[in-house]
Amino acid sequence: MNDRYDAGHGGGQDGPYEVVGYDEYGRPVYRQAPAPQQTYDPYAQQGQQGQQGYGYDPYGTGGRQQPAAPYDPYGNGNGYDTGRQDPVPPQSPYDPYDTGRQAPVAPQTPYDAHDPYAAAGGQPRVAEQTARIPQQAGPREEPEGPGAAEPEYRTEQFAFVEEPDGDSEDVIDWMQFTENRTERREEARRRARARAVALVVVLALVAAGGVGYLWYAGKLPGLSSSDSKTGGTTAAGAQKRDVIALHLHDTDGGSTSTALLVNNTTTKTATTVLLPNSLALSGDDGSVTTLAKSVDDDGPDATQDALDSVLGTDIEGTWRLDTPYLQNLVDLVGNIEVDADTDVPDPDAKDAKDAAVLVHKGEGQTLSGKMAVAYATYQASGEPQSAQLERFGQVMHGVLRKLSSDAQAATTTVQTLGMILDPPLTDKDLGSFLASLADLAKGGDHKTALLPVQDDGTLSAEDSSGVVKDVLGGTAKSPDEGAAVSVSVQNASGDKDNTAKVRVTLVNGGFTFVEGGTASTARATSQVRYADAADKENATEVAKTLGLPTSTVAKGEVSGNARVSVILGQDYEPAS
Known part of the structure; x- marks a missing residue:
């Protein structure tokens, strides 16, 4: 429908009308005004010469507006016998039809109790209501005259714009809070994993250090302190x-x-x-x-x-x-x-x-x-x-x-x-x-x-073992090819002079004498030991050189710095 209204187009012999006031329902009251100069009327193309009504008749009744009568919403023979209120265009700041005067616009209420269509929920759309829709398209021209159809509204005439919600900031804040909380949880999980890994590493280092200390102190099963640190033959390897x-x-x-x-x-x-x-x-x-x-x-x-x-x-x-x-x-x-x-x-x-x-x-x-x-x-x-x-x-x-x-x-x-x-x-x-x-x-x-020595200068087997074996010994040295066989002699015969006599005998026999000390307790029989099977023959030769029976030769523990060990017993008789 038209959303512009010009009172100057209510022509005829009675002339135009102008608003002089409003009735108790807020509708305008018109009076005849001096007729203005006739101008071009784009709506006056209805085929009725000399007859002018309002600029726009949406109901096509062809009736003539009675100039002397005011606006009648009840259709009492004034040309609006439709039973419903005619839409009123909103006030416009300008006149598109160049009539030279401002068209009065009656204010509309959103609901009229005397309108039967309004009571039935059929209140017509007025310009004030449609104007609230953003980006509304302009009015579509409808045919006028008898039988004109009631205007229809199509969806393409409206462009709905989502108005900002007052709670949108709250929604954004909630999303940010949720995102920050998720990040904090992930960061807490990463820190927890890092602490767990660090704890495992520390425990592993402590365990390794404990095992290393036990090994160093010789407290691990199967190892003694002398074996692990001070040069025992059961250590991990030969000490240099x-x-x-x-x-x-x-x-x-x-x-x-x-x-x-x-x-x-x-x-x-x-x-x-x-x-x-x-x-x-x-x-x-x-x-x-x-x-x-x-x-x-x-x-x-x-x-x-x-x-x-x-x-x-x-x-x-x-x-x-x-x-x-x-x-x-x-x-x-x-x-x-x-x-x-x-x-x-x-x-x-x-x-x-x-x-x-x-x-x-x-x-x-x-x-x-x-x-x-x-x-x-x-x-x-x-x-x-x-x-x-x-x-x-x-x-x-x-x-x-x-x-x-x-x-x-x-x-x-x-x-x-x-x-x-x-x-x-x-x-x-x-x-x-x-x-x-x-x-x-x-x-x-x-x-x-x-180095503890006895009064005669010889070594005591018990007192010197810690220094000779642990500090100076370690492992038996591999003799050079053709070198004399080293023989360690421990005197357990009860006669200290036998040590010197055995030294002379072994050196004259081509062996190298190694002082093995003097035992604190005498023993009855002598013994000749060898550790390596390859030295069995050498041990037998040592026994023969000292005048001991070959039955005294046996495989056993040998001093770390000799290949053959001799323990002199009371059965030893020095050569004259």
Whole structure:
């Protein structure tokens, strides 16, 4: 329908009408107004010349509007005999038909109680209602005149736009909250998984560390502490040791002190083994001598071979250290600290009674080079040589703790001393070796051990097994092709002289004698043992050489530094 209305088109002889007021129902009341100048009327194409009604007749009655009568909604013969209210166009701010005046528009109520169509739910669509629909298409031209059909509305005339909902922000907030909560849950799950993995790794490390400690301590089933760490033959493999013999020569007193510097590269430990001068050694001719005599008379090479035979070691070189060089060495490393067990007088004092104390007894005593020499060589009257060896070991431990762990720096220190080393030992070899010992000493992996010997210089089987077997032993050495068979002899005959007699007999028979110590308890019969089947023949030959019956030969445990072991019993009779 038309949504524009022009009162100037109610022409005729009565002229146009204008609104003068509104009745009790809010409808406009018209009066005749002076007729304006006739203009073009696009709706006046109904085939009735000279007859003008309102600009748009949606019901096509062809009736003529009575100018003198007001608007009658009940159809009392005024041309609107349709029984329903004619749609009223909304007020327009402009006149599309160029009539020159504003068309009055009556306000409409959404519901009229006097309209029968409104009571039945058929209230006509008015311009005010349709105007509320966004993007509404313009009115469609309907034919006018008798029989004109009631206008219909098609869906394409409307474009519905979804108006923003007041709760849309709440919906977005809820979606964001849900998304954030999901992310937090996923993050919590990831953190939980990371913590679980970290816990499993920590437990595995703790378990591995516990097993490693038990193995190191020898508490695992089937392993003992001596087997797992200190060199037993049941350990994981043969332990490798680097050994250098150290002879300290006191240029003033003329005495010597001997120690073996041992670096166990398998267990990462170092030991300074102190050797008493009374240790019995075998000479090249089978004669018995002591360590002190061998150093002075036979020289370093012969002493080294004799020590290898008695202790089962593999000494790589000999380091002769005179006391002036020891003094320079301590001064080069910057003094040392020891726990002095006694007061040491100044050896340069003329009168011993009035001599001042050079080294005071006490813990953490700082010693210079001169003080270190005096402390290392001091042996009080009536003291055993073992007491002086202990002091010598303390000085060497202090030197190793202050020496550089860098091989090049340690080598430079050795070269600065200006010593002449006995071949095959060189400055570089000695420097590298001392640097390794210094590193272990700083880490607390260096110790000092005294080799126990009996009054006659022989080894006690019970007392020396910890040092000889655990520190110096390990596994039996593979002899060179054509080398003499090493024979360890333990004297359990009750006669100490039998040890020296057996040494002479075996050396004359082409065997190498290895000191096995003296048993505390005598046994009746002798026994010759071999561990490898290949040495059965050698064991039989040893028994014949010693005058023992072949029935004493049996397979069994053998000392780690020998191929054949002999236990002398009371049945042994030395050859005349």
